[in-house]
Amino acid sequence: MSGVIAMILAGGEGTRLQPLTVTRSKPAVPFGGSYRLIDFVLNNFVNSDIIRIFVLTQFKSQSLFMHMKKGWAVSGIPGCFIDPIPAQMRMGKRWYDGTADAIYQNLGFIENRNPEHVCIFGSDHVYKMDIRQMLNYHTEKKAALTVSALKMPINEARAFGVIEVDATGRMIGFEEKPKFPKCIPGDPEHALVSMGNYIFEAQTLYRELHSDAESISSTHDFGRDIIPDMFPREKVYVYDFSTNHISGEQSEAYWRDVGNLDAYWQTNMDLIADKPKFYLYNPSWALHTYYPPLPPAAFLDTESHQTKISQSMISAGSSIKGATVDHSILGFNCEVDCGTKICDSVLLGDVKIGDGCRIRRAIIDKHVEIAPGVVIGEDPEQDRNLFTVSDGGIVVVPKGAKIGF
Numbered sequence: 001m002s003g004v005i006a007m008i009l010a011g012g013e014g015t016r017l018q019p020l021t022v023t024r025s026k027p028a029v030p031f032g033g034s035y036r037l038i039d040f041v042l043n044n045f046v047n048s049d050i051i052r053i054f055v056l057t058q059f060k061s062q063s064l065f066m067h068m069k070k071g072w073a074v075s076g077i078p079g080c081f082i083d084p085i086p087a088q089m090r091m092g093k094r095w096y097d098g099t100a101d102a103i104y105q106n107l108g109f110i111e112n113r114n115p116e117h118v119c120i121f122g123s124d125h126v127y128k129m130d131i132r133q134m135l136n137y138h139t140e141k142k143a144a145l146t147v148s149a150l151k152m153p154i155n156e157a158r159a160f161g162v163i164e165v166d167a168t169g170r171m172i173g174f175e176e177k178p179k180f181p182k183c184i185p186g187d188p189e190h191a192l193v194s195m196g197n198y199i200f201e202a203q204t205l206y207r208e209l210h211s212d213a214e215s216i217s218s219t220h221d222f223g224r225d226i227i228p229d230m231f232p233r234e235k236v237y238v239y240d241f242s243t244n245h246i247s248g249e250q251s252e253a254y255w256r257d258v259g260n261l262d263a264y265w266q267t268n269m270d271l272i273a274d275k276p277k278f279y280l281y282n283p284s285w286a287l288h289t290y291y292p293p294l295p296p297a298a299f300l301d302t303e304s305h306q307t308k309i310s311q312s313m314i315s316a317g318s319s320i321k322g323a324t325v326d327h328s329i330l331g332f333n334c335e336v337d338c339g340t341k342i343c344d345s346v347l348l349g350d351v352k353i354g355d356g357c358r359i360r361r362a363i364i365d366k367h368v369e370i371a372p373g374v375v376i377g378e379d380p381e382q383d384r385n386l387f388t389v390s391d392g393g394i395v396v397v398p399k400g401a402k403i404g405f
Contacts, residue, residue, distance in 0.1 A: 003116035011058025019398040027123040028064035048131040051080040071290025098221035127255040157181040157191035248284040262392035371404030
């Protein structure tokens with residue numbers, strides 16, 4: 001689609017995901033054994049035949065940059081690119097002041113490509129979306145701006161922008177992260193919330209961003225400033241994400257914001273449910289990422305213990321020797337030794353766990369080494385003294401930690 005440019009906002013600091021974001025930006029956090037969070041929005045664009053993509057980075061971007069360099073480099077296809085753009089302080093010696101300012105500071109990259117439409121999407125959500133369908137809706141409505149949205153339980157909606165629409169789908173109300181979200185008419189248990197995905201007419205975007213940049217009262221954010229200012233005077237429409245259909249997928253639309261540790265853990269667990277709500281294996285919607293050159297995972301019995309793997313995903317390069325892994329996800333290059341039991345846990349990769357350990361309801365970051373006999377996830381008081389523990393009781397072991405030595 002030569003008339004479309006995608007701008008992906010990938011500069012999120014991700015403070016609520018710490019310690020996973022101590023050394024990397026939020027979009028670079030590993031997920032689902034083989035992926036990074038940014039892979040899902042990139043796959044959505046590529047699978048929608050939109051391969052003119054700029055990725056705007058900011059905080060701790062090296063890990064993200066290396067992942068994109070290894071897994072998402074595009075060459076030899078005229079007019080196609082997936083290019084990271086680091087924060088360059090083009091408007092003075094300052095970081096991006098908000099999501100709108102991030103686009104404003106990089107308007108030159110858009111204008112040089114002369115697109116008709118500009119897609120502005122976030123990079124830290126797990127979902128599948130055929131963006132062509134949203135573009136078609138935007139064009140049919142002759143909208144200046146289209147915002148994608150989904151229905152959400154009212155008690156969760158206060159963390160998002162809450163939308164009101166008329167019978168035609170036109171936006172008639174918008175409030176960013178309200179304390180008391182307005183429900184959908186006739187459905188007091190749910191609200192309509194923004195997914196943070198926008199399609200602008202290019203000329204409209206230029207005009208709105210220049211106007212916003214001149215406002216001294218603006219926070220230069222799409223949700224707080226641009227959208228509330230636009231919808232009363234422009235044709236702003238709302239695209240219902242539940243109508244987006246992808247061949248081979250279940251009818252229920254799946255979208256998760258992994259904004260905190262409990263949500264991150266639960267979204268990983270969704271992948272290995274009896275009937276996964278988010279399916280990784282649909283050949284009609286391939287999920288690309290960077291796969292390092294590693295041998296297949298190995299499951300080896302020992303003289304004293306038999307390896308048992310159930311309801312789990314184990315990534316390449318991993319070696320399980322006489323251990324039990326139940327309802328867990330292991331990233332690349334994990335080593336688990338004899339007699340160890342891992343349950344309801346996520347290992348991000350390059351993790352070594354010694355003999356006779358017990359790991360339960362844990363997230364273990366990369367390059368962690370755990371000595372024989374260590375127990376994690378069974379003694380809440382001890383865990384809180386040693387590690388970060390989420391509100392939901394998930395124990396998080398930070399990157400590079402050496403436990404029990």
